[in-house]
Amino acid sequence: MSGRRRRYTIVGLCLVLLATCVAVGAQWWTGRWKGSVTVLGNWTGGDEERFRRDVLEPFERKHRIRVVYQGSSAESQVLAADVASGTPPDVVIMPGPGELAAYAAQGRLKPLDGLFDPDHYDPGWAPALKGGVHWIPVKADLKSMVWHPGALTEAEAARIARDPGEWCLALESGATSGWPGTDWVEDVLLQQAGWETYQKWATGRLPWTDPAVRRAWTTWGDLVGAGDRRRVERALLAPYQDPWGGERPACARERLEHQAAFVRSGAHWTAVRGRYVHAKAVIPGARQDLTAWEVSGDLAAMLHDTPEARALVRHLADPGTTQLGFTANRAVPAGTYDGDPTAERIDATLRGRGTMRCWDASDAMPPAMRDAFHQAALRFLADPGELPARLAVLEEVRERHGRAEWLPSACGSG
Known part of the structure; x- marks a missing residue:
């Protein structure tokens, strides 16, 4: 047999063996699943x-x-x-x-x-x-948390919270950009107005034009410096997952972050031995006679x-x-x-039993309401003077949704 024919024979045998293995493997794989x-x-x-x-x-x-x-x-x-x-x-x-x-x-x-x-x-x-x-x-x-370096006391965190330059703010999240801003508005309303008012709003029974809702928006804006072009541009582009990292971090010197429990394991908060206080400790006008937590x-x-x-x-x-x-x-x-x-x-x-927990309101709302809320947070941060127009649009969306599309309850302490 010539060398060329021998090579062809060997290749042919290999192909046959490969086909056999594929067939057997396919039968095994198919039989693996019920x-x-x-x-x-x-x-x-x-x-x-x-x-x-x-x-x-x-x-x-x-x-x-x-x-x-x-x-x-x-x-x-x-x-x-x-x-x-x-x-x-x-x-x-x-x-x-x-x-x-x-x-x-x-x-x-x-x-x-x-x-x-x-x-x-x-x-x-x-x-x-x-x-x-x-x-x-x-x-x-868990939400309703304000993170700060471990070297700061709770009192010191509350004091510096009045300075917008101390707040880390990052709102970019792809198709759901804006939700860190809605978290802010929700938490401020919960801490200022109490869980009963919050529940009415989160379940579609309180107008967006209500004074308590308007106050929550303006309080957030004052805390983080809404309308400050430089801060707003950074906040709108910064990814919520890691505003402290990257070549151009959005949060380089800031010492406070209003964010959920998942950030505790992030590199920045690990490095500064991050601790958290309940949001009511730093929100102006928060009720101190109750403790309610936002959750997701x-x-x-x-x-x-x-x-x-x-x-x-x-x-x-x-x-x-x-x-x-x-x-x-x-x-x-x-x-x-x-x-x-x-x-x-x-x-x-x-x-824990007996702890008042309220669903993240935007997560509890019908999809169209949630999406409009996200967009309103982005627009308000850029131009707080448009708040009346933004609230009017949100109210129109609320009125278009029937009661069957809303949760009957958003808070509980079971």
Whole structure:
């Protein structure tokens, strides 16, 4: 046999072996799964990797159910398009209950009753709507927090809070840019007017033109220097995830940041041994006779009632499933934060009984209202003189939404 024919024969045998291996591998892969479930979430990048590694992969190994996960920073738009085309995911994980309440009102969400232990959650985290519970929290976060360097006392933090130059402000967040600003307005209203007024507003029963709402906007503007062109330009372009980093950090000298618990592990706050005070300690006119916290969370809901989707929801609600951060599940053992006193304090506030917790109002509002609120925060920061016009537009949006699209409650102390 010639050398050339020998080479052709060897190549041919290799191709046959490769085809055989592919066929066998395909049969093995197909036989590995008992079914599949599609999931849409807003976690991308490192958050998505952690969700896949710590939560989804253990579920796949245990149940032999393949999870097809899609992460998108424009989750609301993706879900709306999927629903309109008749191809929604089996399970969706969304930040906040407002959008889910709208889908529940349309009859698109399937009840989750029987898939989790109701004693594991405060009813505020997993409320009963339209005859059943339609979402459960996968991850929780605490707000109403003002972070400051550990070297500062609470009194010193309150004193420097009157200087707009001390506040780190970053509002860029892709399709949801503006939400750090709405967090500010919400928290100021909560601390100044109390949770009853806040709840009426967050559930669509208080006009945007109400004096208490207007006062919250102007207080925020005064605190952070709304209208200051230089500060505003930096704030509008700075990514909320890391305003302290990058080649041109938006927050180089600032010592205060109004932000949720997730920032505690950031490089900047770790370096300065960051601590936090309740927002009422630094907000002018805040009521000192009450303590209410704003909270947020990523909630899992089911759009297709399949055995695979039900199994995944059970897994997400299982207190033994790896937590992605802070949890609202009261059955998760305490002391899971390696003796970190700051984390344990946050955890106690999120899960403790008798603590007044109110949903992030923009997350609790119908999608169109939430989006208009985000845009108004950006515009107000640039031109606070336009506040009356901005509030009038927001009020028009509120009046267009029927009561069925709003949450019945946004606060609770269960």
